[in-house]
Amino acid sequence: MVAQILQTEPGQDDARLLLLSERDNVLVARQQIEAGEQMLVGGRAYVLTRPVLLGHKVARYAISEGAKVIKYGVAIGSAFRPILPGEHVHLHNLKSDYTKTHVIKGSEPS
Amino acid sequence: MTEHFALKGYPRADGRKGIRNIVLVGYLVECAHHVGREIVGSFRGKDVHLIGFPGCFPNPYAQRMMERLCTHPNVAAVLLLSLGCESFNKFSLSKVIENSDRAVQTLTIQNNGGTLSTINDGVKWVSDQLELLGRSPSVPMEMKDLIIGTICGGSDGTSGLTGNPAAGRAFDQLVAEGATCIFEETGELIGCEEIMAERAITPELGEELRASVEKAARYYATLGYGSFAPGNADGGLSTIEEKSMGAYAKSGSSPISGLIKPGDIPPRGGLYLMDVVPDGEVRFGFPNISDNAEIVELMASGCHLTLFVTGRGSVSGSAIAPVIKICANPDTYRRLEGDMDVDAGRILEGRATLADVGSEIFELIRSVAGGQQTKSEMLGHREFVLTYKSFEPIGPACLPG
Numbered sequence: 001m002v003a004q005i006l007q008t009e010p011g012q013d014d015a016r017l018l019l020l021s022e023r024d025n026v027l028v029a030r031q032q033i034e035a036g037e038q039m040l041v042g043g044r045a046y047v048l049t050r051p052v053l054l055g056h057k058v059a060r061y062a063i064s065e066g067a068k069v070i071k072y073g074v075a076i077g078s079a080f081r082p083i084l085p086g087e088h089v090h091l092h093n094l095k096s097d098y099t100k101t102h103v104i105k106g107s108e109p110s
Numbered sequence: 111m112t113e114h115f116a117l118k119g120y121p122r123a124d125g126r127k128g129i130r131n132i133v134l135v136g137y138l139v140e141c142a143h144h145v146g147r148e149i150v151g152s153f154r155g156k157d158v159h160l161i162g163f164p165g166c167f168p169n170p171y172a173q174r175m176m177e178r179l180c181t182h183p184n185v186a187a188v189l190l191l192s193l194g195c196e197s198f199n200k201f202s203l204s205k206v207i208e209n210s211d212r213a214v215q216t217l218t219i220q221n222n223g224g225t226l227s228t229i230n231d232g233v234k235w236v237s238d239q240l241e242l243l244g245r246s247p248s249v250p251m252e253m254k255d256l257i258i259g260t261i262c263g264g265s266d267g268t269s270g271l272t273g274n275p276a277a278g279r280a281f282d283q284l285v286a287e288g289a290t291c292i293f294e295e296t297g298e299l300i301g302c303e304e305i306m307a308e309r310a311i312t313p314e315l316g317e318e319l320r321a322s323v324e325k326a327a328r329y330y331a332t333l334g335y336g337s338f339a340p341g342n343a344d345g346g347l348s349t350i351e352e353k354s355m356g357a358y359a360k361s362g363s364s365p366i367s368g369l370i371k372p373g374d375i376p377p378r379g380g381l382y383l384m385d386v387v388p389d390g391e392v393r394f395g396f397p398n399i400s401d402n403a404e405i406v407e408l409m410a411s412g413c414h415l416t417l418f419v420t421g422r423g424s425v426s427g428s429a430i431a432p433v434i435k436i437c438a439n440p441d442t443y444r445r446l447e448g449d450m451d452v453d454a455g456r457i458l459e460g461r462a463t464l465a466d467v468g469s470e471i472f473e474l475i476r477s478v479a480g481g482q483q484t485k486s487e488m489l490g491h492r493e494f495v496l497t498y499k500s501f502e503p504i505g506p507a508c509l510p511g
Contacts, residue, residue, distance in 0.1 A: 055267020055346035076352035096349035
């Protein structure tokens, strides 16, 4: 999912996104946000090219390759590709620092 | 504090009290399973539950689990079903049940005229027991008599936001009022070991908690899979650490009083972690092949009922002990309302606070302990699974004071 910057304005994160801890670099969707809708992250509005599903994460800031992804104030793994603000954070750019994540072939969300 | 906990329970000889009064039918090898199913099938809607161990090879863990389950406080009488040539030690199991002052009968199919006559004899014995149970006395039961377990299954990105922290609130209130609470699945605490160890009541226990999670990480690394199902990823969870943090919230914020293994019964009220990952080299496969294997281990440690938090939507219940289903995801709740006892997802939609749902769970525990049926009980869910494992006894630092 690539998010595209539409405009810049001072302000907050989208009310549909939850910040669980001040230390976090991801936000969690508290409801589904549809493709084509605007989503506000760090005061910038992005137009979604794909929906963000309930319970999924988007980047709060740019996260560099190799950096820890922080949720609940703790590391939940490492980025293995650079992640842009507003981008979906999931299996395509985040990996466990413990054991790899198993998905059924053909069903991988991206 | 809430008002006095005016509950009644069924007294057992060991001092524990049951919240249900069940006749248990236990098969001791898969070859006796059908006979057990037929017997229990004659008592639809009655408190006659089926459990068993399928293996023909001996296993001290399975033996101990069956002993604990057959003497669970919710169990009043036990019918054991043996084929006749299996390795399971039915004699010692029967003795343990008899010593607990429960009625017990063993039917051995090979010596009892085969399938049909064993079913007939079993049905007769269970009918007689049910009649006797109708006259069971009950005694007052207090918070300190209750043991509550918690698991999560079919987790998604909402589990750690609503259902698990709400269950944690209920756990905090239970512990504050003297109850015993058990959380588990060290394989789903990977990444939480440091923060969890800080909550131990002694530094030595903290070390044991940390070591149990490290053992789980090694065990799962050898198997090549974490405790993580594809549905977890569809629901927005990306890594085992992320799932762990959500799962960890079920434990609430009470100090951790001890580390137990399946079948160890906590010595007093408080919060305990159950280490469910086998000791030694990887031998029999995955620690717990599905959620019900975890519920079975919680019951073996005396849990009267289990809180089950789900995001994707598990429909499981359990034999022996009621399961309260807490649905973390509001969309799942709308789809599966008939299976869910608590709608925790309304927290995400601003229709309730974490504290509201925590209190609701606490009150529901009281009602279910008082005899109210859960959704899975009403639907007849009585899942059960027991497989091969091996454990060493816990060390002296695991239960301080």
